[in-house]
Amino acid sequence: MSLPAESPAEMADDAAALVRQARDGSRAAFGRLYELHAGMVHGILLARVPRLEVDDLVQEVFLHAMKRLHDLREPAAFGAWLAQIARNRANDFHRAACQTKELPGELSVRATNSVGSPLPHFTANDPPRAEALAALAAVRELPEAYRETLLLRLVEGMTGPEIAARTGLTPASVRVNLHRGMKLLRESLGGTASHE
Amino acid sequence: MNEQYLWDGSGEPDPEVRRLETLLGTFRHRGGALEFPATIILPSRRASYWRAWTLSLAAAAAVAIFAALWLVPRFFPDPRWQIVSIEGAAKIDDSAAQSRTRLAAGKRIETGDASHLTLRVDGLGRVDVGPNSRMYLLETSRIREEAVLERGTIHAQVTAPPYVFLVRTPAAYALDMGCAYTLHVNPDGSGVLEVTEGWIQFQHGWVQSMVPAGASAEMLPGYGPGAPYFSDASEKFRDALRIVNFDFNDPAARSAALSVVMVEARKGDAFTLLNLLRRVAQEDRGRLYDRLVEFLPPTPGLTRDDAINGNWNAFNGMWDELGIGHPKKGVKGPPHIEE
Numbered sequence: 001m002s003l004p005a006e007s008p009a010e011m012a013d014d015a016a017a018l019v020r021q022a023r024d025g026s027r028a029a030f031g032r033l034y035e036l037h038a039g040m041v042h043g044i045l046l047a048r049v050p051r052l053e054v055d056d057l058v059q060e061v062f063l064h065a066m067k068r069l070h071d072l073r074e075p076a077a078f079g080a081w082l083a084q085i086a087r088n089r090a091n092d093f094h095r096a097a098c099q100t101k102e103l104p105g106e107l108s109v110r111a112t113n114s115v116g117s118p119l120p121h122f123t124a125n126d127p128p129r130a131e132a133l134a135a136l137a138a139v140r141e142l143p144e145a146y147r148e149t150l151l152l153r154l155v156e157g158m159t160g161p162e163i164a165a166r167t168g169l170t171p172a173s174v175r176v177n178l179h180r181g182m183k184l185l186r187e188s189l190g191g192t193a194s195h196e
Numbered sequence: 197m198n199e200q201y202l203w204d205g206s207g208e209p210d211p212e213v214r215r216l217e218t219l220l221g222t223f224r225h226r227g228g229a230l231e232f233p234a235t236i237i238l239p240s241r242r243a244s245y246w247r248a249w250t251l252s253l254a255a256a257a258a259v260a261i262f263a264a265l266w267l268v269p270r271f272f273p274d275p276r277w278q279i280v281s282i283e284g285a286a287k288i289d290d291s292a293a294q295s296r297t298r299l300a301a302g303k304r305i306e307t308g309d310a311s312h313l314t315l316r317v318d319g320l321g322r323v324d325v326g327p328n329s330r331m332y333l334l335e336t337s338r339i340r341e342e343a344v345l346e347r348g349t350i351h352a353q354v355t356a357p358p359y360v361f362l363v364r365t366p367a368a369y370a371l372d373m374g375c376a377y378t379l380h381v382n383p384d385g386s387g388v389l390e391v392t393e394g395w396i397q398f399q400h401g402w403v404q405s406m407v408p409a410g411a412s413a414e415m416l417p418g419y420g421p422g423a424p425y426f427s428d429a430s431e432k433f434r435d436a437l438r439i440v441n442f443d444f445n446d447p448a449a450r451s452a453a454l455s456v457v458m459v460e461a462r463k464g465d466a467f468t469l470l471n472l473l474r475r476v477a478q479e480d481r482g483r484l485y486d487r488l489v490e491f492l493p494p495t496p497g498l499t500r501d502d503a504i505n506g507n508w509n510a511f512n513g514m515w516d517e518l519g520i521g522h523p524k525k526g527v528k529g530p531p532h533i534e535e
Contacts, residue, residue: 030230031229031230034229034230035227038225038227038230039224039225042224042225043225046223051223055225055226055228058225059230059231062230063230070247129222131219132219132220132222132223135216135219135220136220136223139220151220153202154213154216154217154220154221155220155221155223155224156224156225157217157221157224159203159204159205160202160203160204161203161204175203178202178203179199179202182202182213185216186212
């Protein structure tokens with residue numbers, strides 16, 4: 001994991017500048033906003049919707065954000081605004097879709113993601129893959145706040161300060177969510193609970 | 197658990213966290229580029245401003261159109277007066293009158309020796325303007341239709357509510373209470389009102405005559421309307437009444453004329469005698485009262501002294517006894533009329 005090169009305030013300033021450029025019609029600026037925030041959106045969605053739907057929904061969230069960019073009153077709040085769009089889109093998905101069940105591991109292994117990249121070629125009997133699926137399933141059983149924060153940290157590789165800066169949560173909230181979420185996850189996975 | 201590593205990845209890696217990072221990292225977002233659909237154009241700030249402006253302008257235009265459609269007819273209605281027929285030469289201001297022309301306030305209507313013009317007042321009635329007449333429209337609005345008959349004759353049939361239709365003359369104004377009437381003004385400003393339906397409040401200053409259907413009242417500039425009389429009164433009665441009404445310079449002649457009125461009066465003229473009580477000199481009120489009660493028995497409590505002393509409220513019951521109705525019963529009070 002690499003440390004964020006910028007402070008949360010600098011990240012917000014950068015996002016605000018990119019939002020302004022994007023509003024003036026710069027696709028490159030919006031592309032950069034995508035690069036900076038796609039992981040966050042992916043993590044938020046992964047915490048809420050079936051794994052195989054996530055990549056498509058990431059695209060939908062950004063396209064929606066692109067269309068509604070002029071509605072954003074405070075450009076520096078782009079991350080929090082985008083995070084909320086992602087949460088809303090996940091809710092919409094559950095309202096609109098028929099009940100969707102996660103495919104069993106052995107049926108999902110040969111699927112490709114929406115951008116055409118082949119998923120890592122595991123099989124259900126591949127111990128690392130099975131363990132990863134089990135870990136993901138365990139995280140997704142956690143309360144929503146912990147689930148989202150932990151996935152941003154453990155899946156997307158974002159640091160606590162970065163999560164706070166991108167999502168608009170306070171650093172203290174993120175820290176608590178990470179700590180308590182990790183404690184619950186350890187218990188769920190049968191590890192040793194650490195002291196709080 | 198190494199809290200610092202979990203928080204920001206710094207320090208000694210926590211083995212459990214590190215293991216989960218490795219496992220779950222396989223689900224990380226792969227970083228594919230955003231697929232911009234060809235049909236979507238990034239909304240620029242300028243475009244959003246333009247859209248906001250366009251929407252604002254559209255909303256403002258809609259409000260303005262609605263306001264115009266709703267308000268303009270109320271505050272700037274089409275003139276209600278419209279010429280519906282013309283016979284002979286008639287003029288509107290300095291131009292020849294044209295049928296179907298609508299007339300706004302301020303217009304002058306003038307007819308010649310043998311001309312005749314009919315006006316319709318939308319929803320309020322009809323006015324026939326006779327020969328050698330000159331009339332001005334003073335006001336045409338939701339609450340008042342007002343004209344001045346400077347000379348000549350008009351015949352009005354009014355369906356407007358009471359107190360809406362007002363015609364001024366040099367001597368008095370005629371305020372319609374739902375009626376039909378003919379108003380004639382001589383070149384010197386004197387004239388006569390003849391009511392054929394309903395009632396007219398005929399007034400100048402404090403001098404007021406309520407004129408019912410079948411009755412007339414003369415008028416003289418400076419004096420206002422005279423006491424009304426039923427149109428079938430004798431000629432002698434009417435000539436003498438004219439003196440009583442207007443000849444204030446010769447009290448003796450006026451008193452003598454009153455005697456003629458009293459002699460010529462019939463039962464039906466009790467209405468005129470009752471009107472005259474307020475107008476004659478105090479010394480004539482007693483004998484006039486005596487003549488009146490010959491036709492119309494006094495209501496209980498009414499005395500001769502009430503007449504002599506001008507206790508007019510005591511006569512309210514006598515007006516009811518006339519049996520010609522009361523024009524103001526159930527009607528809201530008259531508006532203030534500037535003279």
